[in-house]
Amino acid sequence: MPAEFTDAEYPAAPYPGARPDFSYLHDDGRGHRLTPAREARSGWRVHGGEPAVDLDGWLVERGHPPLAERVPLLSYGSNPCPAKLTWLRARHGLSGPVVVLRARCAGLSAVWAAGLRVVDDQRPAVLAAAPGAVEQHAVIMASAGQVLAFDRCEGRGDRYRLASVSTGSVTTEDGGTWGAVLAYLGARDTRRPLLVHGAPVACADVPRSAAAHLVGAPADGDGLDAAEVSGPPDPRALPGELFVYGTLQPGASHWRLLAPHAAGPARPAALAGSLHDTGRGYPALVLGDGPGVRGWSVPLRSGAALAGLDSYEGPEYDRVRVVLADGSVAWTYVWLPTVDGMPLLREPWPATTSPE
CATH class of the missing domain: 3.10.490.10 (Gamma-glutamyl cyclotransferase-like)
Structure with a gap:
């Protein structure tokens, strides 16, 4: 696997965009592969130089918060795509290196929402409980400033709410299973899961080009055990x-x-x-x-x-x-x-x- 890559290798279209099949650090249009290293203080090493270095040391040396000052944000849509992260930098003020950890999610699923987006009449994704499901998503270790940028992108308090989710299990590439992670969940009725023939539709099963034409009804809820977060999330809580x-x-x-x-x-x-x-x-x-x-x-x-x-x-x-x-x-x-x-x-x- 490459130690470094560019956004061009992982385009944002079609939704949800391409993403590496490994954990990575994104900075200024480039990505650096991350690998688990339990002897490292951060638990991760950054590749792209010789030798690979501790992730916390890499971040702090450049004036950025270490992992202990970041929150685990489960990202199940397009945000883990490198090209999308560059778009977020230009459009919503996302700044600093972004830590993206590949994650195995059990009992959770990215499903199509009940309503369409106003900007392009496309159907967005939303997170829902899904017993028996196993999907690959990502945990973004987000700094306080990066959370604000994601808030703006997701429409926190309007379209989506930020919550601590303890349903299912989220296991990152280092083998660590989180008791709870943060995630943006649907807030409006139009961001509840869409039920087609009484069941939600996983984004992995129907491409976005066809999702807009699905016909169904909004679910009563997302089935998640979640506690909404008020204000800035505290990194010490998770x-x-x-x-x-x-x-x-x-x-x-x-x-x-x-x-x-x-x-x-x-x-x-x-x-x-x-x-x-x-x-x-x-x-x-x-x-x-x-x-x-x-x-x-x-x-x-x-x-x-x-x-x-x-x-x-x-x-x-x-x-x-x-x-x-x-x-x-x-x-x-x-x-x-x-x-x-x-x-x-x-x-x-x-x-x-x-x-x-």
Whole structure:
């Protein structure tokens, strides 16, 4: 597969446009392939140079937000098309590198909407629950400014609403399955799914050229378990779990800082990487190869809880999203300085009591 490509290789017409069959970074009319790399802080590496580099490092070096400051936006129409992204830059002010992660969606489907678009009398797509369906779409890791551009394009608050969707499963190319993702869902009656002979019509089954001629009735709803987002989405809200392995574990010295923010019981979890003894009463986590790290995944009431924990962890740690051994996506804190000279821990960091 190519390390780099141009928009010309992935045109926007016919709808929904062509797109790479891999994850990529789009910037200034060019794309750079992304590959999963669990040893990288971001979990991804950017290709196109030698050697491939950590995605977060690439972004921050150029003055752009890292993945932790971006939200996962499920994109099921034309937005993952490179040429469409360039159009969005010119038409709606989309700016900065766009991170597009290829995703397998189960129980979800892009279907044709009940009404036609005013601008061209074409039928738009809308997301709906679809038990048993499996489709390939994309998760765009969008910065705050990019969300505003997508809001303008989708007509947020008029044609579409932005919501956190927890129906089905969305698994990105790194094997991480999100408990919930953001998506633009139909807001008007004309953006409800179209029912033909009582069933929605998947966009993959009928081309857009024929979709405008479909005859049916609007569905009562989209069948999705979704909570509408008011105002700018908070990147800290997704994922809704925190993997802890040291002093924040249940029963450990500083569990009291996390306990009030837990939305339910912690569950045993593991992460690829290694744990080192800093000699200061707390451990250092390094991602990637190693004996593996055991700890606990704690569901959070709100992403706002992370502000206080960020302060507690301090500048020696960086909060990043990781894929746990069971495939779920969670936040955790990784060690920033070197671990040279620190003993490797082959057992979990001790807690004083067992979690209830």
